[in-house]
Every structure is written in C-alpha cells, then in structure tokens.
Amino acid sequence: MGEIDMSNSVQPKAPLAADVTAGRKTKFHTRGVQVFYGEKQALFDVDLDIYENEVTALIGPSGCGKSTYLRTLNRMNDTIDICSVKGTIELDGTDIYSNAIDVVHLRARVGMVFQKPNPFPKSIYENIAYGPRIHGIATGKEEIDRIVEESLIKASLWNEVKDRLEEPGTGLSGGQQQRLCIARAIAVQPEVILMDEPCSALDPIATARIEELIDELRDNFTIVIVTHSMQQAARVSQRTAFFHMGDLVEVGETGKIFTTPKDQRTQDYITGRFG
Amino acid sequence: MPEEHDHIVSRFDEDLNQLDNLIAEMGGLAEHQFADAIKALVRRDSELAEQVIVSDKRIDAIEESVDAHTISMLALRQPMADDLRVVITALRIASVIERIGDYSKNIAKRTVAITQAPPVGPSRTISRMGTVVQGMIKTVLDAYLQRDAELARDVRMRDEEVDALHTSLFRELLTYMMEDPRSISAFAHLLFVAKNIERIGDHATNIAEHVHFLVHGSLPEETRPKDDQSSYTVVGGED
Amino acid sequence: MTDAVMNELQTNKSASEQAARDRASHASDAVKRSLKKRYAAEARFRAYGIGAIAIAVCFVAVLFTTIISSGLPAFTETTITLNVELKEDVIDPAGTRDPQTLVTANYRKIVFDTLLTEFPDVSGRRDRRELTAILSPGASFKVQQMVTADPSLIGRTVTIDLPVAADFDLYKKGVIHKGTDEADRRVSDKQMAWFDALEERGVITSSFNTTFFTNADSREPELAGIWGATMGSLFTMLVTLLLSFPVGVSAAVYLEEFAPKNRLTQIIEVNINNLAAVPSIVFGLLGLAVFINFFGLPRSAPLVGGMVLALMTLPTIIIAGRAALKAVPPSIREAALGLGASRMQVVTHHVLPLAMPGIMTGTIIGMAQALGETAPLLMIGMVAFIVDIPGSITDPATVLPVQVYLWADSPERAFVARTSAAIMVLLTFLIFMNALAVVLRKKFERRW
Numbered sequence: 001m002g003e004i005d006m007s008n009s010v011q012p013k014a015p016l017a018a019d020v021t022a023g024r025k026t027k028f029h030t031r032g033v034q035v036f037y038g039e040k041q042a043l044f045d046v047d048l049d050i051y052e053n054e055v056t057a058l059i060g061p062s063g064c065g066k067s068t069y070l071r072t073l074n075r076m077n078d079t080i081d082i083c084s085v086k087g088t089i090e091l092d093g094t095d096i097y098s099n100a101i102d103v104v105h106l107r108a109r110v111g112m113v114f115q116k117p118n119p120f121p122k123s124i125y126e127n128i129a130y131g132p133r134i135h136g137i138a139t140g141k142e143e144i145d146r147i148v149e150e151s152l153i154k155a156s157l158w159n160e161v162k163d164r165l166e167e168p169g170t171g172l173s174g175g176q177q178q179r180l181c182i183a184r185a186i187a188v189q190p191e192v193i194l195m196d197e198p199c200s201a202l203d204p205i206a207t208a209r210i211e212e213l214i215d216e217l218r219d220n221f222t223i224v225i226v227t228h229s230m231q232q233a234a235r236v237s238q239r240t241a242f243f244h245m246g247d248l249v250e251v252g253e254t255g256k257i258f259t260t261p262k263d264q265r266t267q268d269y270i271t272g273r274f275g
Numbered sequence: 276m277p278e279e280h281d282h283i284v285s286r287f288d289e290d291l292n293q294l295d296n297l298i299a300e301m302g303g304l305a306e307h308q309f310a311d312a313i314k315a316l317v318r319r320d321s322e323l324a325e326q327v328i329v330s331d332k333r334i335d336a337i338e339e340s341v342d343a344h345t346i347s348m349l350a351l352r353q354p355m356a357d358d359l360r361v362v363i364t365a366l367r368i369a370s371v372i373e374r375i376g377d378y379s380k381n382i383a384k385r386t387v388a389i390t391q392a393p394p395v396g397p398s399r400t401i402s403r404m405g406t407v408v409q410g411m412i413k414t415v416l417d418a419y420l421q422r423d424a425e426l427a428r429d430v431r432m433r434d435e436e437v438d439a440l441h442t443s444l445f446r447e448l449l450t451y452m453m454e455d456p457r458s459i460s461a462f463a464h465l466l467f468v469a470k471n472i473e474r475i476g477d478h479a480t481n482i483a484e485h486v487h488f489l490v491h492g493s494l495p496e497e498t499r500p501k502d503d504q505s506s507y508t509v510v511g512g513e514d
Numbered sequence: 515m516t517d518a519v520m521n522e523l524q525t526n527k528s529a530s531e532q533a534a535r536d537r538a539s540h541a542s543d544a545v546k547r548s549l550k551k552r553y554a555a556e557a558r559f560r561a562y563g564i565g566a567i568a569i570a571v572c573f574v575a576v577l578f579t580t581i582i583s584s585g586l587p588a589f590t591e592t593t594i595t596l597n598v599e600l601k602e603d604v605i606d607p608a609g610t611r612d613p614q615t616l617v618t619a620n621y622r623k624i625v626f627d628t629l630l631t632e633f634p635d636v637s638g639r640r641d642r643r644e645l646t647a648i649l650s651p652g653a654s655f656k657v658q659q660m661v662t663a664d665p666s667l668i669g670r671t672v673t674i675d676l677p678v679a680a681d682f683d684l685y686k687k688g689v690i691h692k693g694t695d696e697a698d699r700r701v702s703d704k705q706m707a708w709f710d711a712l713e714e715r716g717v718i719t720s721s722f723n724t725t726f727f728t729n730a731d732s733r734e735p736e737l738a739g740i741w742g743a744t745m746g747s748l749f750t751m752l753v754t755l756l757l758s759f760p761v762g763v764s765a766a767v768y769l770e771e772f773a774p775k776n777r778l779t780q781i782i783e784v785n786i787n788n789l790a791a792v793p794s795i796v797f798g799l800l801g802l803a804v805f806i807n808f809f810g811l812p813r814s815a816p817l818v819g820g821m822v823l824a825l826m827t828l829p830t831i832i833i834a835g836r837a838a839l840k841a842v843p844p845s846i847r848e849a850a851l852g853l854g855a856s857r858m859q860v861v862t863h864h865v866l867p868l869a870m871p872g873i874m875t876g877t878i879i880g881m882a883q884a885l886g887e888t889a890p891l892l893m894i895g896m897v898a899f900i901v902d903i904p905g906s907i908t909d910p911a912t913v914l915p916v917q918v919y920l921w922a923d924s925p926e927r928a929f930v931a932r933t934s935a936a937i938m939v940l941l942t943f944l945i946f947m948n949a950l951a952v953v954l955r956k957k958f959e960r961r962w
Contacts (some may be wrong), residue, residue: 079851081775104854112852118845120864129865131853181849188853231353258355260492270355272282 027192028073033087035077042068043247045155046087046248048241050192055214055223057237057254059230061269064243066226073224074110075103077191091192092242106137111185115197119169119184123170124161127180128152131188147187156213157182175206182213186221193217195225211236227265227270230270234258242266288350290464294365295420297344298372300338302416305379306371306427309475312382316468319397319408321324321390327383334376337509341369357489364489368419371478371485372449373412378471378478385464389494392461397447401465404440404472411479424490427483431495437476438503458464473503550815581941585934587810591723591736592683593675594648594712597658598628602669605661616662621654622940625676631710645706648712650677652737675719679927680735682709686720688926700927726935730903735928738921741821741937742903746816746896746911747885747943753907755886758827759877765828766835766873771861790829797826800891814894814910822890827880834876838869871958878951882944888915914940 028050035043043065050056052074058066068077075096077083089096092197096106108131120127128148132138138147147163152158158181161172169180179197185193195214214223214236227233233240234254241251242265250263263268268274282288308330312428315323345366348354354362411424411430420428487495602609604627605619626646630636636645653676660674661667681700684690685707690701701709712718729739773779801822805811811818842865850860891897896912897920904911912920914936921933 021558023763045598074852076848077854104856107852108856112848114845114848118843118849120846120849121868130850134853134855134859135864184849184853230355234355259359261356267356271358272284272287274283 002023024054026050027052027092028074028224029088029090029093031088033069033072033085033089035072035086037080038082042246043072044246047272048248048251050121050222050224051239052222053218053220054238055218055225055236057240058224058226058235058243059228059240059269060243060249061274063230065246066241066243067196069243070196070224070226071188073192073194075108075110076107076112077271078103079133079241091172108188110192110194111188111190113181113185113195113198116201117174117181119177119180121168121245124167124169124172124180125165128184128187131184134204135188135189137189151183151187154186154217155179156209157183173206175202175209177209178202178206179213182210182217186217190221192222192224195223197226197228202227207232230258243268244269287352287358290344290352291361294341294344294348294362295336297341298368299416299420301334301341301369301372302363302412302419304334304337305375306409306416307459308334308376309379309382310381310409312386312395313381313402313409313472314397316386316389317402317405318427319386319390319394321387324383324386324390324467325450328387331380333341334373338369338373341365356471357492358361360489363429364485366436367485368482371481374501375475378475382468382471385468390465391459392458395451395455395458395461395465396463397451400440400444401448401469401472403503404437404444404469404476407414407437407440408472408476408479411437415479415482415486419486419489422490424487428495430483431435431480432478434480435502437473441469441473441476442502442504444506446510453510456468473505532772539858553590555572557561557835566739570571571926580936581934585931585936585938587687587689588726588931588935589723590687590720591716591725592678592686592720594678595673595675595717595719596625597630597671598624598627598674598676599631599671600624600629600657600661600725605668606665611665611668613617613643613662616665619661621656621657622662624657625649625653632712636708641681641704644702645708648679648682648705648709650736651734652677652680652732676723677736678718680926683886684735684928686718687711690935705791725806730901731912731920732901735926735932738915738929738932740914740939742900742910743936744817744916744939745904746900747913749816749904749907749911750819750913751881751885752890753817754924755819755877755881758831759878761824762828762831762877763835763873766832766839767833767861767866770836771865785831787834790833794826794887795887795889795893797822798890800825800896801890812908812910814898814900814912815908816896816904816911817907818894819891819896819911819913822894823887826887826890827877827884830880830883831873832879835873836840836871839865841872871955874958875951875955878947878954882947882951885913885947886940886942888913888919891916892919916945 026049028048030049031047032121033043033046033048034041046065046069046070058070060066070078071091072085073091075094077085085097088273091101091106091110094100120130122130125148128143128151129138132144132147138144149158149162152161157176160176161167161180166176169177172180178201180197182193202210211232214225217223225233225236227236237254239251239258240254242249242257242261242263244265250257250261252262257266258270308327311323311330314328315322315327345362348362396429402463411433414433415427415430416428418424445466446465452459455462484494487493558696585913601624605621606612606615606624608615626642626649627647629649630642633645636642647860656676657674660672682692682705685706686703690699692706698899724835725737726739728741729737730742732738769779769783773782801818805818805821806813806910846868847860851857854865855863888957890915896910897916898910898912899920900912902909918933918940921929921936
C-alpha cells in the first residue's frame with residue numbers, strides 16, 4: 001500500500017518513497033484523447049502524462065476504457081476496423097498518429113504484454129529470437145544467443161529454462177509463460193512496456209514474482225499497467241490513474257490516491273462501494 | 276460525512292458498524308465511569324468508588340476486542356482511504372478511552388483514600404471541572420459516531436476552560452494546603468485528582484483530533500489553545 | 515438478550531432451516547424420479563446411434579464385398595506357353611533385318627502356325643479359325659515386340675507365354691461353362707475340348723495380371739489395362755493441384771486477413787460458398803465453352819481437365835483455408851503485432867504455418883473429390899477411347915473414373931471383372947489420400 005502518515009501531531013510530512021514525480025521526464029504526453037468504436041464513444045477527452053522510468057497503473061471498473069487507452073499508446077487499436085482515435089498522443093514529443101511515425105517501428109519502441117500469456121508455438125529460444133530478428137537488431141547466431149540469454153535473465157526466467165531452450169514455449173507453466181512473454185517484449189529493447197492485466201490469469205505466487213519483476217524493470221523501462229486489482233496497483237505503481245465510464249476521473253501519486261483520494265468516485269471505487 | 280453508499284460486500288459494513296458499536300459501548304462506559312468517580316468524590320461515597328474501580332475491567336476488555344477486531348479487519352478487508360482511516364482511528368480512540376478509564380479509576384482510588392480523612396476542599400471547583408470534562412467526553416464521542424469534525428473542533432476549544440479551571444484549582448489547593456497542613460494528605464490526593472481530570476480533558480481533545488483526521492485525512496491545522504499555567508504556578512512566596 | 519428471545523430466534527432459525535431442507539429433499543426426489551426416464555432416453559439414443567452406424571457399416575460391407583468379389587478375377591490372366599518357331603521366311607524373307615520389315619511382318623501367321631502344330635489333325639478353314647481364336651490378338655503383338663527388340667531371335671524357336679483370348683480367359687475362370695446352351699455361349703464345345711486338351715498338356719497357366727497394370731485401354735479385354743487412365747489421372751491431379759492450391763490459399767489468406775469487412779467482401783464470400791454447391795457438370799460446360807472453344811486448348815487433355823477440376827476444387831480449398839485461418843487464435847496475431855511485426859509477417863511467420871495442417875487436409879480432401887469426378891471431364895472430351903499412355907499434360911488422356919464408366923458401358927462380359935478391378939484401384943487411391951489427410955492432421959496438430 002502507499003505510505004500513511006501515522007504521526008499524531010502536525011509535522012512536516014516524512015518524504016514518501018524517493019520516486020517523486022516532479023523532476024521526471026515525460027515519456028507519453030496525451031491530451032484530449034477520444035476513442036470511438038463506430039458510433040459508440042469509449043474515451044472522453046483524456047489528458048494524461050506518463051513519466052519515464054516509473055510504473056503508472058490504470059484502474060477502474062470493467063468497461064471504463066483503461067484497456068482502450070492503453071492500446072492507443074502503441075496503436076494496437078489500428079487492428080480494429082471500426083475504431084477511431086482522436087486527440088494528441090505524443091511519445092517523446094512526436095505525435096504517434098502522424099505520418100512521421102511508422103507503426104512497426106513504434107511497436108518496437110513500445111512493447112506489449114497481454115492478459116493471457118501468448119507465447120508463440122515455437123521453442124523458447126525462437127520465441128525470444130523472433131523480435132530481434134525481424135527488426136534486424138541482431139544478426140548471426142552469437143548475437144541472438146546473447147540477446148536471448150540477457151532477456152531471459154532480465155525476466156527472471158533464465159535459471160529455470162537455460163537447459164531447455166529448444167522446448168516449446170507453450171510447455172511452461174502459466175507464470176513462466178508470462179515471464180517468457182515479458183522476456184520476448186524486452187528482447188526488442190523497447191523504451192516502454194505496456195501491460196494489460198498481466199497477472200489476471202496467474203496464481204498468487206506467480207503474480208508476486210511478476211510484480212517483483214516489474215519493480216526491477218522500472219529502472220530501465222517505462223511501464224504502464226492496466227489492472228483490476230487495486231492492491232496490485234497499490235503495490236506496484238508510483239502513479240495511479242482512475243478511469244470511469246471513459247473519463248479519467250483522477251490521477252495522482254499512488255500513496256495519495258489510496259489514502260486520501262480527491263474525487264468521491266475514486267473513493268467509492270477503491271473502498272468497494274460501487275463498480 | 277457526505278451520504279455514504281454501502282459497500283458492495285455487506286459484511287464489510289457490518290464489520291465497520293461493529294467497530295462503531297464497540298467504541299460507543301466503551302465510550303459510554305468511560306463517560307459513566309467518570310461521572311460516577313466525580314460523584315463519589317464529591318459525595319464522599321467510598322462504595323461507589325469501589326464500583327468504579329471494578330468497572331474499569333470492562334473497559335479494558337472492550338479495548339482488547341477493538342484491538343482484535345481492527346487487526347482482523349486490516350488483514351481480511353485491506354481497507355483503503357476512508358475505511359482505513361475509520362479502522363486506524365477506532366484503534367487509537369479505543370486506546371485513549373482506555374486511558375481515560377484508567378484515570379477515572381485512579382480518581383476513584385484516591386477518593387477511597389480521601390474519604391478516610393475529614394472532609395475538605397474545593398468540591399465546587401472540582402465538581403465544575405468534572406462537569407465540563409464529562410460534557411467534553413460525551414460530545415467528542417458523539418462527534419466520532421456522527422463523523423462530525425466541527426463538533427470535534429468545539430471540544431478542542433473547550434479544553435481551554437478545563438485548563439483554566441485546573442490552574443485555579445491548583446492555586447486553590449496550594450492555598451488550602453498552606454492554611455491547613457494537617458489535611459495535606461487529602462489535599463495531595465486532590466491535587467492528583469485535579470491533574471487526572473485535566474488529563475482526561477486532554478485525552479478528549481486527542482480524540483477530537485483523531486476525529487478530524489478521520490473526516491479530513493489530516494490533522495487539524497491550528498494549534499489548540501493551551502492555557503494550563505499550573506506548571507508555572509507558584510503560590511506563597513511571591514505575595 | 516433474554517432467553518425467551520433467544521429461544522424464539524432459535525426456533526425461527528431451525529424452522530427456516532427445516533424448510534430449506536424440505537425444499538432440497540423435494541428437489542432431490544424429483545431428480546431421482548426423472549433419472550429413470552433420462553437413463554432410458556439415453557439408452558434409446560445410444561441404440562439409435564449404434565443402429566445407424568450398423569446400417570451404414572452393412573451397406574459399406576455389401577458394397578465392398580460386391581466390388582471385391584466381382585473384381586478379383588481380373589487380377590489373374592491366363593497365358594498359354596508355346597514353343598514359337600520364329601520362321602525366318604515368314605518374318606524376314608529377304609534377310610535384310612530391316613526394322614520396317616520386322617515391324618510389318620505377319621506375326622499372326624507365326625503364332626497361328628504354332629498353335630496349329632499343337633493340333634495337327636485340325637483341318638478345314640472354319641475349324642482352324644475356331645482353334646486360332648483361342649489366342650489373343652495381343653499374342654502376335656507380343657511376338658512382334660520381341661523380334662523387333664531382338665532380331666537375333668529370328669530363325670530360332672522360343673518359348674513364349676502368349677495371352678489367351680478374353681472368352682477363354684473367362685472359360686478358364688468358370689464364367690463361361692458347359693452348363694449353358696452352345697448357341698448361347700461364345701465358346702463352342704469344340705473350342706472347349708481343344709482348350710481342355712491344352713490344359714491337360716500343362717501349357718495353360720494363370721498368373722498375376724500385370725498387363726492390367728501396365729497397359730492402356732484396349733478393345734480386347736485381356737489386353738486392357740488401367741495404366742493409361744492412371745497416368746491421365748495423375749497428370750490431371752497435378753495440374754489441378756498446381757493451379758488450385760496457390761490460388762486457393764492466397765485467396766483464403768486475403769479474404770481472412772486483409773480484406774476489409776465491407777459489402778463487396780460479403781458478396782464474394784457468399785459466391786464462393788455457393789460455388790461449392792454448383793453441379794460439377796456446369797464446370798464441364800464452362801471448360802468446354804471457354805477453354806476448348808474460346809482458347810483452343812487441346813481436347814481430352816489433362817491440362818484442360820486439370821483446369822476444370824481446379825475451378826471445382828477452389829471453393830473447397832478456400833473454405834477449408836478460411837476455417838483453418840480462423841481457427842488460429844487472435845492472441846498469436848496480437849502477440850506478433852505487439853512485437854512490431856508487419857501484417858504480412860504476422861501472416862507468413864505465424865498464422866499460415868499454424869493453419870497449414872488444416873489447409874492441407876482441406877486440399878487433400880478436395881483432391882480426393884476431384885480424383886473421383888467424372889461428369890465435367892466427360893463434357894470436355896476425356897471420354898475418348900485412348901490406347902496410348904499419355905506422356906504429357908497436353909496428350910489426350912482419360913481418367914480412372916471415366917475408364918470405369920467406359921468399361922462398365924461395354925457389352926463384353928470380360929470387362930465386368932475389369933470394371934470392378936478398376937473401381938478397386940480407384941477406391942484404394944481415395945482411401946489412401948483420405949488416410950494421408952488424417953495422418954497429416956494428427957502429425958502437425960499443434961496445441962497453443
């Protein structure tokens with residue numbers, strides 16, 4: 001959970017964890033984001049900034065638009081024909097929906113991990129080697145070997161699979177598969193990793209390991225995670241954004257959101273009074 | 276508190292209500308106990324005083340229940356935001372009420388001692404202080420149960436009166452002690468009793484601050500007025 | 515709380531518990547009662563299913579027994595072993611060993627003379643004709659082949675296995691027998707006597723009918739073989755596969771992965787589904803009008819047959835291909851897209867390999883269907899009587915099912931067994947192809 005000020009008298013507040021947002025560079029700058037599925041509007045004027053090297057959690061009840069917002073960040077909504085996106089979404093200052101950005105290149109910079117682990121039905125090695133190969137990041141067996149090993153180490157999976165890299169990725173347990181998917185995303189050396197409810201299909205131990213992994217990854221990557229579990233958002237993120245029915249209701253530092261939220265709707269949601 | 280929606284999990288609301296009930300019961304007992312202690316002192320009723328001493332056990336027992344209940348709620352419900360503040364505040368207030376109970380018990384004990392000596396003293400002032408503090412206890416508990424921070428603020432302000440009364444009572448007792456040294460033991464006890472009552476008043480303002488935290492999520496900004504000069508009071512020698 | 519209140523609460527509680535228990539047991543009784551009926555219904559259903567399967571199996575068994583029993587005789591041929599005197603004065607009187615002379619020599623006389631020497635006392639033109647009718651026209655052809663291949667044999671006496679005429683083959687197999695009236699049979703009593711005599715001499719042998727598998731069609735049943743039709747089928751299938759597979763798979767990929775979901779695509783989809791139901795003879799007409807008349811392609815050629823069958827198989831492959839592509843879970847596509855693969859890469863690296871088993875199964879089944887098609891090929895002329903084994907896709911040819919049709923149509927009795935034998939060969943191919951489809955599916959099935 002976030003820190004609670006337990007002192008009994010009025011004192012200058014003890015500094016919360018060293019990740020104070022002020023002073024962090026902005027990675028994604030989004031303003032006025034609206035998303036339509038055909039006639040139906042799913043997101044209404046969302047203004048949200050994502051900062052570098054920290055974990056931003058998107059929470060909210062089902063159908064509130066948090067996954068939709070997440071998918072605008074790497075243009076995965078392009079794959080849905082009836083979906084249209086309006087507004088400004090900038091990555092490092094460049095509008096990602098402009099012609100200046102190539103979608104394929106964008107997705108190499110902004111990786112994604114999905115709710116249900118989806119390793120390719122290939123060997124573990126091939127799963128991870130695929131990305132670097134098609135992007136030309138690595139050529140030649142040695143380079144690829146190195147990237148595979150590094151990615152698996154960073155994803156805390158190397159020790160468990162180093163002797164069976166040729167086995168199919170689908171033969172691993174659920175938690176291992178998800179870590180494999182994370183390793184696969186890392187192998188492409190992205191700047192941002194988007195995670196869409198990555199632990200919802202996993203047991204508590206696997207979930208805890210992934211949360212630990214997320215914490216380790218945050219030194220090198222910017223992470224945006226959509227989660228249904230408020231406890232997970234509280235454990236894992238530094239900033240939390242609460243979505244409700246397509247609106248961004250409140251966004252702020254995680255500790256504050258979970259102890260003293262400003263909006264009544266946020267309060268009601270996190271205490272389990274609705275939604 | 277603005278109108279609350281119920282929790283989706285109704286047992287959560289039941290648990291929170293249970294917490295309120297325990298605090299209300301405890302607070303009621305403490306209030307009653309304090310009133311009885313003052314009554315016993317003023318009427319020199321050692322039997323009543325004995326009852327007060329015994330009844331403190333009940334308050335201690337309820338405090339244990341509150342402890343257990345809040346720990347269980349923290350573990351099982353993972354309360355957030357205002358729910359968390361409710362639970363934490365209940366824990367704090369229970370501990371404060373328990374101390375109030377202990378002070379009342381102490382007053383009763385000293386009452387037993389005092390009744391064995393011939394009647395002395397400024398019973399009116401003490402009685403007056405007792406009334407004010409009793410009112411504070413009642414008000415602050417109401418403020419807690421109604422989640423009314425304004426009401427709690429009033430209690431904070433009233434402590435000024437208690438402090439003033441205590442200062443004057445202190446002077447009075449010193450004067451009496453100087454005039455009638457043979458009754459010093461009784462007066463000495465009365466000094467402590469006065470202090471106890473003043474401390475109970477302070478505890479009531481603590482509860483008021485906790486209520487403010489419960490409602491607003493932060494402690495009150497303004498420092499409360501403290502007017503207890505007793506620490507600086509010297510009688511005789513400078514007249 | 516007082517005891518009275520407590521008691522009342524208790525009784526209320528136990529009353530409601532009792533009510534709940536009653537409801538539960540009532541439901542449980544109802545379930546028990548319905549169990550008997552349900553099991554009875556299930557048993558009946560199972561019996562219907564087994565009965566249906568039993569009937570189907572019976573029909574199949576009857577079919578197979580009929581075909582096999584009537585086709586087995588075709589797998590043996592009757593030959594007569596004679597010492598053939600390759601008289602030089604008949605074959606090459608001039609002694610030039612000129613190939614042309616050798617080819618056109620009167621081998622009939624050679625073989626007839628050989629047979630006549632077996633029965634020296636047969637005289638008279640009619641009798642001699644009856645005697646020599648025992649031999650198949652293929653006998654002289656066989657000698658001709660031997661001599662032209664090896665002219666050094668001229669002048670020698672060689673022991674050759676000569677094929678026997680179809681009627682005598684039937685006589686040997688007991689199809690033609692003494693029981694019928696002589697006027698009604700094709701083999702006279704005298705011929706039977708000569709044949710029996712030859713048999714007693716031990717020169718008649720029944721052996722495995724390799725001719726059936728190596729020869730093309732012929733007017734003489736004993737010389738008729740399916741190799742021509744088989745080659746024709748193979749060429750046709752080759753053309754069909756080469757045309758329909760790439761086009762079908764590409765169309766399926768485009769429709770499933772790339773086509774926008776609009777009116778036009780829907781119309782195309784509906785049309786493709788309908789094409790699968792179009793009667794096959796319509797495709798034959800199309801082939802006739804467009805390929806043969808308009809484009810002037812050679813008639814009866816496997817090329818045209820293949821093109822027509824490709825048109826027929828295309829909808830099957832497209833539909834099977836689309837189903838296989840649809841079955842690939844979208845999570846794989848999303849994972850690949852999320853990594854930054856382009857749409858083409860997603861399809862070629864991930865979706866297509868996973869869909870391939872399904873596509874191949876669909877293709878093989880489509881091919882198996884095409885293998886058995888007759889009507890459209892009749893329209894484009896692959897029903898001609900072809901005696902040469904086709905060497906390329908533009909040579910005139912016929913296919914197995916058409917061959918079966920032609921032989922079934924023939925009045926000659928000897929063709930009956932051969933028709934069934936050809937059906938058996940065709941069925942073997944079809945069973946093999948379907949089994950291949952099953953094996954491939956099982957082998958490449960991947961779990962994801």
